Amino acid sequence: MARHSILDSLSDTLRKETLEKARAMTFPAGQILFSAGQHCQGLPLVVDGRVKVQMTGASGHSIVLYRMENDDICTLSIGCLMTGRAYRAEAVVEDGAEALMIPRGAFDRLMDQSAGFRLGIMESYGRRLDDLMLLVEEVAFRRMDKRLEEWLLARGALGPVMITHQELAVELGTAREVVSRLLKELERRDMVRLSRGKIEVTGLLESPPPA
């Protein structure tokens, strides 16, 4: 059943009222929650699954900005909801997701009535800003080979990763060729095993954490 921790702090009446106005929705993997240029219809509270948020530059290149998982709030939607501006990014469901869509009116009411809800929203915003700041630093200053290794460690530690080089390039915000070459080099060093659409991490060692 659709359940989001930010609703826990609400009084019973307010929660009931909110759940009445909210729509529970499920999305299959691959579905696009919203895309750039669209306008916001309501605030999605992610209850289950995984959604990646990515943007595409003028050049046509894309980069994954962050992911939303269960108990997350689509902070991006708040801004669009409040200011009426269009989304600048795109949200793609990765693992079939479930979300509660809170309409504008109910959101306003929650912000007005519940300090706990406000806190949850603010925390969520803070985390997102932090994520994006870290991403800026990462993209601006860190080396691609290290970033790739780190990504592989995080995602491939417990089994093969099913992903194409092109998709991996979008994860890191680089070009497919760069990913292919770096992966080939890792394979030469026996740190990964490559096959079509699949990467097995075999010998990547956790590097010493940056001091």
Added chain:
Amino acid sequence: MARHSILDSLSDTLRKETLEKARAMTFPAGQILFSAGQHCQGLPLVVDGRVKVQMTGASGHSIVLYRMENDDICTLSIGCLMTGRAYRAEAVVEDGAEALMIPRGAFDRLMDQSAGFRLGIMESYGRRLDDLMLLVEEVAFRRMDKRLEEWLLARGALGPVMITHQELAVELGTAREVVSRLLKELERRDMVRLSRGKIEVTGLLESPPPA
């Protein structure tokens, strides 16, 4: 006198109460409002002047994330205030700034009492997220020479810019040598005139806006 547009939406009593609890502060150019690792003392409403927010990577390189000017709200502080985490970035006053520092309690009260205040905060957050998303795209995909030319156009259109190559490198998140070389090339093409700590834009043309 210290005045911030977000206070306009408040009732007279609430505004009076807030102004009583807030502290008006002035900061000379060069002063550091907060730096990475520090904890947040209150929410600064920027009333006058200009403050740049930048972060420094593990490599020691820095990049300017965004600027706050009059009527801005230091969104970064909200997250730190609400979650108790430390700042990840640094804020440096560029033009002597004036700010109203709103303590935590008064902030909570404003969020509770004023829909207008809430809207202002949410808009501010939305804008910041947008800024950062655009910055990610810029850093990840755009060419340095174009970014430099754009920066020079924006900042140097109405007179010489007093800035060192090192500072300009931080603006763009690159290395000083890169800026020096690109500037030299622009000088060769008679588009700028260079001297120590100063750049005069002479012949840069507004490029056709990206379609």
Added chain:
DNA sequence: GCTACTTCAGTGATAAAGTCACATTCAACT
């Protein structure tokens, strides 16, 4: 003035990353 010192700027050599163009390989489906 002149000298010592510091900050700022210029530059060659080299490595990493991005771009362009195309070849090859693999898997799925007639």
Added chain:
DNA sequence: AGTTGAATGTGACTTTATCACTGAAGTAGC
């Protein structure tokens, strides 16, 4: 088995980053 389209490999070249310097311009003290 052959065709097709997506995924991957790679060479050549450009742009950007890094390292290691050199030189030039301002500043303070004598």
